[in-house]
């Protein structure tokens with residue numbers, strides 16, 4: 001399966017829509033460069049932008065779509081409800097604010113950025129997302145950074161009449177944090193798994209295993225990591241503001257990691273490089 005992947009490949013969501021398998025992440029992409037670097041990414045063939053209200057660049061990255069000469073419908077655009085804004089009324093307001101900021105009629109995906117705000121906050125936000133989906137404000141919905149206990153809570157709300165379906169789960173995932181338990185939960189429920197910080201924020205390029213595989217395939221450590229993610233069936237979201245790296249991170253469809261290579265990257269470690277709200281108790 002992995003052998004035939006291209007930058008145009010997609011995975012099918014429960015909503016019926018398709019999600020391109022490689023996303024372009026824009027966290028910590030400053031406003032003043034966001035439009036230009038996103039145009040660069042779109043010109044290279046990326047068709048999926050992972051933004052969030054918290055990144056404060058929804059306007060710029062969406063403007064890049066038309067600047068790159070593409071219709072809105074050609075690009076899969078994600079935003080997220082801010083981590084501390086969970087709750088029905090607040091989420092509704094935030095959805096409308098994001099649509100306004102981005103100057104678009106709809107998002108392809110809106111995620112709950114983090115499980116903060118207690119049960120009432122989480123389920124209130126979910127209710128607002130389900131309504132937004134019915135109203136055409138977003139095509140698909142999902143969660144990010146939910147622990148297994150948050151996922152179970154949400155699933156029982158959905159099954160007992162709350163409605164909607166978890167189209168996507170977005171998590172920090174790379175060889176030093178493969179999250180097999182959460183990935184298996186999501187797949188059991190039909191959700192597509194997005195991998196954030198897929199490059200481990202460039203903190204692992206000196207790892208012997210990456211150096212070895214990099215040399216073997218004539219690819220950079222970053223390319224090995226993106227390829228690992230794709231072959232695991234994830235949707236990686238590498239971020240870069242550097243044109244040469246934006247290109248590098250999508251030139252990953254001309255080589256394949258062997259089963260042995262993939263095995264070498266099974267570290268069994270739990271070493272987040274970003275925040276980890278999955279462990280939030282409440």
Ligand SMILES: NC(=O)c1ccc[n+]([C@@H]2O[C@H](COP(=O)([O-])OP(=O)(O)OC[C@H]3O[C@@H](n4cnc5c(N)ncnc54)[C@H](OP(=O)(O)O)[C@@H]3O)[C@@H](O)[C@H]2O)c1
Pocket residue numbers: 024025026027028050051113144145170171195196197198199200201202220222223237238239240241242245246248249274
């Ligand atoms: N849902 C969430 O809570 C959450 C959390 C974190 C991230 N995300 C999403 O996931 C995206 C990616 O995650 P991330 O930004 O944390 O980390 P990342 O993509 O793993 O790493 C980004 C860092 O790696 C550098 N880099 C990029 N390409 C490189 C290459 N080819 N070689 C060497 N270094 C390279 C970038 O530098 P330059 O930019 O300077 O080139 C930047 O410092 C975010 O932008 C965001 O969309 C979501």
